[in-house]
Amino acid sequence: MQAMSRSVWLTIDIGNSTIKIGLFAEDRTLATVTESSVEEALTRITTWNTQTPPCRIGLCNVVPQQSEVLISKIAEFTDAPIFEVNSHAIFPIRLDYTPPENLGPDRLAAACAAWYPGGTSQIIIDAGTAITIDVVRADGSFLGGVIMPSPTLSNRALADYTAKLPNVSLTPPEGSFGTSTVEALQHGLIYGMIDGVLGTIARIEQFLDSPSVITLTGGWYQILAEHIPRAQINRNLVLHGIRLLMQFNPPPE
Structure with a gap:
């Protein structure tokens, strides 16, 4: 195995649809990339390991089967210690969530x-x-949060569980309502997300009764950002969270 780069950390965010990978040198981001499959992610990780072998690896995953495959394959070409984000780790925040082990690691890292x-x-x-x-x-x-389906999931559910509603392209429609079934679905799916998020923000801020910062990430961030102009955008928020938690959770001596 190659000599490791002592200050380089590799972070992996395994999501439901994509796998994001980041390479960090202390607080500096060296590279980030999004892959669509385990095979593509492994190819990228292998290439980076050849060029700049990391001394530590951090992993956050919501798809356990993919995590097991990745870890076993990564172990074939590096013995860098692997840190997995879970509720038993050390955090800079306090979890008022029941039970804490049910809180998704991606939510924790973000x-x-x-x-x-x-x-x-x-x-x-x-x-x-x-x-x-x-x-x-x-x-x-x-304190907790809200989980709702994205337009992608809602689109699939309507097509799968109704007799005549089709899958539609998820492009933001014009106007206030649709004048065809396809347009009506697009309005419901896209603006259902937008209005759901805006309404949730309003309720949360009323509860907090204090100024708050809104941070936005994920594949639908661009559409939402148009309607939440004060939101801070961080496309790689979970990767940065993994890196931060690696600092709080050093490998055993």
Whole structure:
């Protein structure tokens, strides 16, 4: 095996639809990429390992089967210690969530990255296959959140569980309502997401009764950002969260 680069960390975010990979040198981002399959991710990781072998690997996953395959394959060409984000790790935030082990590792990583080093309440929106909206108080208390289907999931469900509604292209429609079945579905799917997210933000901010920062990530971030102009965009929020949690959870001596 090649000599490791002592300051280089590899981070992997295994989502429902894609796999994001990041290479970090301390606080500096060297490279990030999004792959669509385990095979593509392994090819990328193998290439990076040949060029700049990482000394540590961090992993966050919501698809356990893919995680098992990746870990076993990675172990074939590196003995770099692997840290997996889970509820038993050390966090800069406090989890007021029951039971904590049911909290998705991607939500944990994103919340930590958005909040740290603290001081301001955070609303974290990860608009992926499932849309999660989580809340962290200024003091670091993770209060919980909201989970809703994305337009992708809702589109599939309507096509699968109704007799005549088709799958439609998920492009933002014009106007206030549709004048055909396809347009009506597009309005419902896209603006259902937008209105659902905006309504949730309003309820959360009323509950917090204090200024908050909104951080937005995930595949649907661009459409949502048009309707949440004050949102901060971080396309690689989970990767940054994994890197941060690796700092809080050093490998055993």
